[in-house]
Amino acid sequence: MRLVLDTHKVEVINRTLLAVIGGSAFSILLCLCVSLLLPIEKMHAVAWSTMLVFIVFPVVVMWSFNVSNLKKAVSFLSILVVFFAVANWLLLTTGEGL
Amino acid sequence: MKSAFRQSMAWLHTWVGLLLSWVLFFIFLTGTVGYFDDELDDWMTPETPSFTASVDESMPIVEQFFATKGAELKDYSVSFPVDRTQPFLTISYRDAYNKRQRVKLNPYTGEELTPRATAGGQTLYRMHYRLRYIPTKIAYYIVGVATMFMFLALITGVVIHKKIFKEFFTFRRSKKPTAWLDGHNLMSVMSLPFHFMITFTGFLLLLYTLMPLIMNVHYGEGKEGRDAFFKEYFSRTSVKAAGINEPSLGLEKLLERADKEMAGKPIAWISMSNLGDQNAIFEAGSIHNNLSDSRDKWVFDANNGELIKAQIGHESSKSFYYVLRSLHEGLFASTSLRWLYFLTGILGTGMIASGMVLWTVKRRAKAIKNDGGSFGYRFTEGLNLACLLGLPAGIAMYLTANRVLPVELSERALWEVNSLFITFSVFILVAVAKAIGKKADSAWVSLSFLTGFLYALVPLVNAVTTEHNLIFSLLKQNWLFVGVDAVCIIVAMACFILGNYLNKLFNVRIEEKGISTSADFKRGHAS
Numbered sequence: 347m348r349l350v351l352d353t354h355k356v357e358v359i360n361r362t363l364l365a366v367i368g369g370s371a372f373s374i375l376l377c378l379c380v381s382l383l384l385p386i387e388k389m390h391a392v393a394w395s396t397m398l399v400f401i402v403f404p405v406v407v408m409w410s411f412n413v414s415n416l417k418k419a420v421s422f423l424s425i426l427v428v429f430f431a432v433a434n435w436l437l438l439t440t441g442e443g444l
Numbered sequence: 445m446k447s448a449f450r451q452s453m454a455w456l457h458t459w460v461g462l463l464l465s466w467v468l469f470f471i472f473l474t475g476t477v478g479y480f481d482d483e484l485d486d487w488m489t490p491e492t493p494s495f496t497a498s499v500d501e502s503m504p505i506v507e508q509f510f511a512t513k514g515a516e517l518k519d520y521s522v523s524f525p526v527d528r529t530q531p532f533l534t535i536s537y538r539d540a541y542n543k544r545q546r547v548k549l550n551p552y553t554g555e556e557l558t559p560r561a562t563a564g565g566q567t568l569y570r571m572h573y574r575l576r577y578i579p580t581k582i583a584y585y586i587v588g589v590a591t592m593f594m595f596l597a598l599i600t601g602v603v604i605h606k607k608i609f610k611e612f613f614t615f616r617r618s619k620k621p622t623a624w625l626d627g628h629n630l631m632s633v634m635s636l637p638f639h640f641m642i643t644f645t646g647f648l649l650l651l652y653t654l655m656p657l658i659m660n661v662h663y664g665e666g667k668e669g670r671d672a673f674f675k676e677y678f679s680r681t682s683v684k685a686a687g688i689n690e691p692s693l694g695l696e697k698l699l700e701r702a703d704k705e706m707a708g709k710p711i712a713w714i715s716m717s718n719l720g721d722q723n724a725i726f727e728a729g730s731i732h733n734n735l736s737d738s739r740d741k742w743v744f745d746a747n748n749g750e751l752i753k754a755q756i757g758h759e760s761s762k763s764f765y766y767v768l769r770s771l772h773e774g775l776f777a778s779t780s781l782r783w784l785y786f787l788t789g790i791l792g793t794g795m796i797a798s799g800m801v802l803w804t805v806k807r808r809a810k811a812i813k814n815d816g817g818s819f820g821y822r823f824t825e826g827l828n829l830a831c832l833l834g835l836p837a838g839i840a841m842y843l844t845a846n847r848v849l850p851v852e853l854s855e856r857a858l859w860e861v862n863s864l865f866i867t868f869s870v871f872i873l874v875a876v877a878k879a880i881g882k883k884a885d886s887a888w889v890s891l892s893f894l895t896g897f898l899y900a901l902v903p904l905v906n907a908v909t910t911e912h913n914l915i916f917s918l919l920k921q922n923w924l925f926v927g928v929d930a931v932c933i934i935v936a937m938a939c940f941i942l943g944n945y946l947n948k949l950f951n952v953r954i955e956e957k958g959i960s961t962s963a964d965f966k967r968g969h970a971s
Contacts, residue, residue: 377658378658381658381661381662389673390762391662392662392673396651397648397764400647404599408599408603
């Protein structure tokens with residue numbers, strides 16, 4: 347069970363960081379976007395999207411351990427995080443979906 | 445790459461599992477026992493029997509109680525002994541000094557019941573998400589993080605074992621490390637849907653504490669935003685008194701109205717607010733006996749008996765939320781389903797426990813060869829051992845303390861809980877000290893026997909201090925007391941068998957130590 351190769355350990359640590367930091371940022375921002383866009387009553391939109399966080403996050407964690415190229419994965423996730431951050435900011439400032 | 449992926453997942457599974465296994469074992473065991481929280485409450489107050497009485501049967505006593513209290517009762521609620529969660533006729537009210545009072549009554553005689561002060565099954569059950577001795581919020585976050593690790597451990601566990609169904613039927617009993625591995629797989633797979641369900645729904649119960657951000661964006665920061673959302677979402681309405689006197693309908697009339705509106709559903713509780721005021725509200729609720737009817741209630745104007753709102757079932761996200769919540773809490777479960785909950789919970793606890801043992805067993809042979817292994821290994825083995833035996837032993841002491849602590853002791857309930865954790869701490873100290881001193885073998889054996897002894901003690905102490913000894917309980921068919929005694933005896937026997945088995949195992953190993961090529965060694969080393 348113990349990983350003998352040190353590069354493997356570094357790989358696992360990097361992937362864990364990607365999973366925890368990138369994963370939580372991505373899942374929260376994605377679900378916030380969903381909550382802003384869902385065309386249903388506000389309280390239900392909040393409830394559904396909050397519950398969605400707990401499904402998206404583990405999926406991202408699994409993905410970050412599955413993806414073959416870590417560098418590509420980091421840049422891909424960063425782009426998505428920035429995209430959803432901007433989308434949320436636009437939605438909130440223009441008041442759309444609220 | 446695929447195999448490297450599986451290898452890294454296995455690495456993750458091992459270390460993530462180990463890191464939080466102590467917390468998860470605590471959560472799973474106390475939570476599993478918590479499925480019988482109300483039964484344990486009854487067991488821990490042996491001087492008061494539990495009652496079953498219909499609303500009609502209890503009403504004379506309720507009216508008699510209100511008659512003695514006079515007219516000053518404006519806000520009160522009554523829960524009738526129609527369900528396992530409500531063993532007495534309970535009336536709570538605000539007294540003349542506006543203080544909340546709660547009395548438990550015999551529904552047939554009206555006699556007030558004053559059982560001993562006890563932490564009860566409720567405290568044990570509450571520990572599984574609230575932990576103990578640490579601030580609530582921190583406890584919630586620890587439990588939340590542990591839940592996420594559990595979720596990941598489950599997923600990675602499934603990923604590691606791609607041949608999950610083939611391995612499910614593989615049990616190699618004779619080979620030691622693989623027998624533990626197969627046992628671990630068996631217990632995990634057997635109730636895998638339960639583990640996924642209980643872990644995911646665990647998030648839902650702490651949902652807005654763990655993930656308040658989306659709520660905050662929509663409803664505002666901090667407590668205010670939270671309150672605003674909760675008021676809207678959970679429709680927590682409270683009506684203020686108008687200050688204008690208006691006579692209310694009699695309780696009898698209101699109950700008739702409720703009966704009619706509830707269409708045959710039995711009333712489990714009623715509540716009255718602002719009696720005698722223009723804004724008097726009367727509410728009635730039914731028993732929670734299926735997945736989707738939690739928190740159903742009917743709200744009436746108490747002055748003219750008009751139905752204001754019937755809150756039956758939920759829509760959209762609320763029905764999803766409440767059904768999953770009910771699945772986790774299992775409040776709707778009948779006795780047989782409750783036992784199934786208990787057994788699958790025990791399997792989950794066993795899954796975590798066997799994972800902890802597996803971690804130790806895999807490193808044990810190598811450690812023995814290297815003069816007892818590293819400090820880290822010994823410390824971890826000690827902690828694993830302390831948790832696996834210390835917490836069950838603590839629960840046994842918790843039950844014993846309920847029987848032997850003097851009734852007049854101040855903060856009696858607190859001392860029951862303390863006796864659990866004092867036992868647990870003693871186990872941790874002994875186990876870790878012994879493991880660091882390279883005497884883990886003897887600690888495993890002696891602590892197994894000690895735990896068994898503590899469990900054997902429970903039925904004995906119970907027989908001496910109450911009139912509910914096992915034979916009497918059997919004769920009277922008092923299944924609750926029979927159940928607790930039986931479970932304690934089974935656990936005690938299991939601990940004695942375990943101690944005996946380990947004793948033999950370790951003695952054999954010590955004998956074989958001289959011969960460096962013992963079969964056990966090779967096998968352990970090869971894995």
